[in-house]
Amino acid sequence: MESNAVSGFLPLLGWAIFFGALALSFALGIILSFHWFKYAMNPSAAMTGTILYSAGCVIILALLLGAVAGLS
Amino acid sequence: MTVRKHWVILARDSGAAIVAGLIPFLFMGLLSNAPYGFAADLSILRVIALLWLLVCWMVVAMIWTAYYLDVWIVTDKHIYIIDQIGLFNRKVRTLSLDHVEEISVRTEGFLQTYFDFGSIEIHTASPTEENAHFEGMPNPAYVRSLVLDQIEHFVKLEKENQVLSTTTKDQEKLIHLVGHEVKSYLTKSAGALAAIAEGDLGSVPQPVQQMAGSALQETRKGVDTVMDLLQGSDAAKGTLTIEKKPFDAKASILAIAQALKPNAAAKGLGFNLFAGDLPAQAGGTYILNGDEAKLRDQVFRNLIDNAIRYTPSGSIRMDIMTNGRIIRFEVKDSGVGITPADMQKLFTEGGHGANSTAVNPESTGFGLSIAKQIVEAHGGRIWAESASAGTGATFIVELPTA
Numbered sequence: 001m002e003s004n005a006v007s008g009f010l011p012l013l014g015w016a017i018f019f020g021a022l023a024l025s026f027a028l029g030i031i032l033s034f035h036w037f038k039y040a041m042n043p044s045a046a047m048t049g050t051i052l053y054s055a056g057c058v059i060i061l062a063l064l065l066g067a068v069a070g071l072s
Numbered sequence: 073m074t075v076r077k078h079w080v081i082l083a084r085d086s087g088a089a090i091v092a093g094l095i096p097f098l099f100m101g102l103l104s105n106a107p108y109g110f111a112a113d114l115s116i117l118r119v120i121a122l123l124w125l126l127v128c129w130m131v132v133a134m135i136w137t138a139y140y141l142d143v144w145i146v147t148d149k150h151i152y153i154i155d156q157i158g159l160f161n162r163k164v165r166t167l168s169l170d171h172v173e174e175i176s177v178r179t180e181g182f183l184q185t186y187f188d189f190g191s192i193e194i195h196t197a198s199p200t201e202e203n204a205h206f207e208g209m210p211n212p213a214y215v216r217s218l219v220l221d222q223i224e225h226f227v228k229l230e231k232e233n234q235v236l237s238t239t240t241k242d243q244e245k246l247i248h249l250v251g252h253e254v255k256s257y258l259t260k261s262a263g264a265l266a267a268i269a270e271g272d273l274g275s276v277p278q279p280v281q282q283m284a285g286s287a288l289q290e291t292r293k294g295v296d297t298v299m300d301l302l303q304g305s306d307a308a309k310g311t312l313t314i315e316k317k318p319f320d321a322k323a324s325i326l327a328i329a330q331a332l333k334p335n336a337a338a339k340g341l342g343f344n345l346f347a348g349d350l351p352a353q354a355g356g357t358y359i360l361n362g363d364e365a366k367l368r369d370q371v372f373r374n375l376i377d378n379a380i381r382y383t384p385s386g387s388i389r390m391d392i393m394t395n396g397r398i399i400r401f402e403v404k405d406s407g408v409g410i411t412p413a414d415m416q417k418l419f420t421e422g423g424h425g426a427n428s429t430a431v432n433p434e435s436t437g438f439g440l441s442i443a444k445q446i447v448e449a450h451g452g453r454i455w456a457e458s459a460s461a462g463t464g465a466t467f468i469v470e471l472p473t474a
Contacts, residue, residue: 014119021126028130031159032137039141039154039162041074049140053133060129064122070115 014068021064025057075144075215077208078189082139086132093128096121134159144206146215148222148229151194153204169223170230171198177212192216251302255295262291300438303370314363314449321399321471322347322358322392324368328376329390336380342387358392358399360471362450367471371443371454375403375467378439383407386464397473404466410458418456419444447471 032053036046100117141156148169155163172194179190190212194204209215267273268284276284303312329345336343347358360367379388386406393400410418421441440454447454452471458464 010116014116017119017123021123025126025130028133032133035137035141035156035159039156041143045140049133049136053129056129056132057126060122060126064119064126067115067118067122071119 011068011072014071018061018064018068022061025061029053029057073146073218075146075206075209077139077142077206078187078210080183080187080189081208082135084183085135085139089128089131089135093125096124144204144209146219146222149226151204151219153206165202167194167196167201167204168198169219169226171196171201172219172223173197175216175219177216179212194219247301251298255298255302258291258295258298262288262295265291300442303438303442312445312449314366314446316361316363316450318359318361319364320358321360321367321401324364325372325390325392325401328368328373332373332376332380335377336388339380339383340385341380341383342389344387345390345392347392358394358473360399360450360473362471363446366446367450370439370446371469372401374439374443375401375469379403379405379407379465379467382465394473399471399473401469401471402466404464406464408465409461409463410456410465411461415456415458419454443469 029050033046033050036049037043040046040049096117100114100121103117104114137159138156141154141162143152143154145152145154150169151167153163153165153167157163174195176193176195177190178193179185179188184190189208189210191205191207192209192212192215193206196203265284265288268276269281269288271281326345326347329343333343376388376390383405384407388406389402389404391400391402391404419440421438444454447469450471452469454467454469457466457468
């Protein structure tokens with residue numbers, strides 16, 4: 001009984017972590033790219049920064065999704 | 073010159089964040105190989121380790137933001153210091169080079185010495201400006217010498233500007249003095265020639281009378297030229313005086329047009345002035361509160377005279393109209409026109425067009441510059457419109473009514 005409760009809680013925690021991380025990376029991405037595009041003197045540096053940040057987040061979030069799915 | 077932190081700073085901070093992000097995976101690798109059977113519990117640890125990696129990746133992005141947006145821009149007069157502090161705090165300030173008191177540079181440790189970066193501190197003597205400090209500046213000794221060079225250049229430039237300003241003032245005074253002297257001689261000569269040409273000294277032979285008449289005409293042109301130079305000199309010195317009194321602009325323009333009509337007729341030009349009669353109930357008026365002599369001789373006369381001079385054939389049309397509290401005077405000709413390049417310098421001192429001296433060799437190049445200053449002193453504006461060379465031009469003056 002106790003083991004079932006723990007095994008039900010972990011996937012829920014995993015999904016909460018995943019969606020929290022997704023929201024955080026998206027919000028920070030918006031804030032940072034706003035700064036880059038508004039203040040950078042070279043627009044291509046702002047674009048490169050945005051692409052690199054997005055690519056890194058997509059890869060890590062994809063790995064996180066896989067790990068969370070593995071908890072179920 | 074734009075200065076950012078040395079790339080080693082970015083590499084060091086980003087590298088540290090990435091290593092910190094990967095450390096949990098190292099532990100997980102060790103745990104999975106441990107002989108105590110931890111492998112079954114690693115799945116939740118993997119989730120936490122990936123979350124930690126994501127946080128570290130975000131830190132890297134913030135390190136890059138601080139690196140890219142913290143900038144010093146060194147110009148020949150100022151240093152613009154831009155500090156990006158966190159996400160929502162940005163500080164931009166200016167440090168004037170003429171207030172800089174001391175610049176100190178510090179390079180410490182192996183890394184800074186090997187990669188040639190360090191910190192720079194600029195102390196300012198200004199009570200309103202803060203000192204400037206920059207950590208991790210690449211090649212700080214070079215930046216220091218560059219700033220010192222700029223200060224030296226700035227001080228030198230200031231001195232040269234002062235000398236130039238004094239020289240210009242002296243030259244203006246000299247032009248004024250010489251102009252007055254020459255005008256005085258020319259006026260006396262004009263008087264003597266007029267006396268001969270107009271028979272005040274009794275009858276003279278016909279050839280002498282003709283020669284005196286011709287010389288009188290040239291002398292009067294000389295007086296006009298000297299007057300132009302004197303007016304230009306007054307405007308440059310800022311001693312242009314305007315004596316404002318109400319007068320009828322339409323009557324003034326009409327009188328000039330009548331006086332200049334023979335010149336247009338001599339070239340076979342069409343010459344028309346259109347001035348609408350204002351009905352009393354319309355509330356409009358041609359009464360201007362201004363310096364009639366200056367507006368008449370230096371503005372209206374100048375524009376009409378120029379139109380005649382720069383129109384080899386065709387016609388000249390003048391319009392005077394009111395628009396509310398504005399009196400608008402237009403002179404439209406079918407003459408040589410104005411190129412876009414000439415348009416840029418048209419209302420500047422000595423602003424001859426590239427080919428204007430070929431059409432009008434007597435032009436001093438001061439006329440339109442003086443006209444502009446007089447119009448602006450009356451709160452009005454003057455400008456020219458022309459499609460291109462050879463298509464004619466329109467000069468427009470707008471002046472506020474009394």
